Amino acid sequence: MSNLPYGPPVKISPLIKFGRWSFLTAGILYGAFHQNRLSKKETKLREIEAKEKVIRDEKLRKEKEIAAAGTIHYTNL
Amino acid sequence: MAAVAKLPSLMNSALAAARPKFNIFLQYAKVELAPPKLSEIPQIRAGIGKLLSSAKSGAWRNQTVKQATLNTFVGMEVIFWFYVGECIGKRHIVGYKV
Numbered sequence: 001m002s003n004l005p006y007g008p009p010v011k012i013s014p015l016i017k018f019g020r021w022s023f024l025t026a027g028i029l030y031g032a033f034h035q036n037r038l039s040k041k042e043t044k045l046r047e048i049e050a051k052e053k054v055i056r057d058e059k060l061r062k063e064k065e066i067a068a069a070g071t072i073h074y075t076n077l
Numbered sequence: 078m079a080a081v082a083k084l085p086s087l088m089n090s091a092l093a094a095a096r097p098k099f100n101i102f103l104q105y106a107k108v109e110l111a112p113p114k115l116s117e118i119p120q121i122r123a124g125i126g127k128l129l130s131s132a133k134s135g136a137w138r139n140q141t142v143k144q145a146t147l148n149t150f151v152g153m154e155v156i157f158w159f160y161v162g163e164c165i166g167k168r169h170i171v172g173y174k175v
Contacts, residue, residue, distance in 0.1 A: 005101065009108035014117035015124030019155040021112045027162020035167040035175075042175035 113121060131137045140148070167173050 004104060006105070009105050012109050013124065014113050014120040015128075016151060016155060017111070017113040017117075018121045018124075020110075020158045023155060023159040024162040027159040027164075028166040029162075030159075031163035031166020031168075033166075035169075035173055038173050039175040 164170055
């Protein structure tokens with residue numbers, strides 16, 4: 001301890017130490033809680049998106065077919 | 078190529094140079110960053126009581142600019158630990174990775 005270049009370590013007020021550690025633990029809990037909540041929310045959204053994608057792809061395919069038929073139709077006019 | 082070949086020795090010398098400084102850091106950190114002891118609870122309660130009473134009585138306005146600046150910085154540092162903890166809790170540095 002005597003070979004420390006910046007003098008003896010500063011005595012930190014117990015209140016500051018308590019504040020640091022309680023904020024740190026509160027932050028860990030807050031982060032974990034919201035990570036959990038948001039990832040659950042996001043997986044639900046992903047499921048809905050997957051369902052909607054099937055419908056949308058079908059719709060797009062039909063539209064393309066109609067468009068292809070439409071160009072023939074117009075050229076025949 | 079020569080630079081790549083030098084990399085391991087560079088790393089080793091950087092580590093060797095950093096180690097004594099890290100040891101000094103550890104010696105300070107063990108004292109200054111230690112969690113509060115159970116025996117310090119009365120002091121913590123007294124500190125909280127002092128904060129509350131100075132907030133109530135308006136005594137916090139009777140300090141010099143220097144004291145107020147230092148107290149603000151200390152308060153900011155204490156609150157930033159919350160964000161460090163949040164980053165640890167969400168296991169990602171920027172934003173929530175879902």
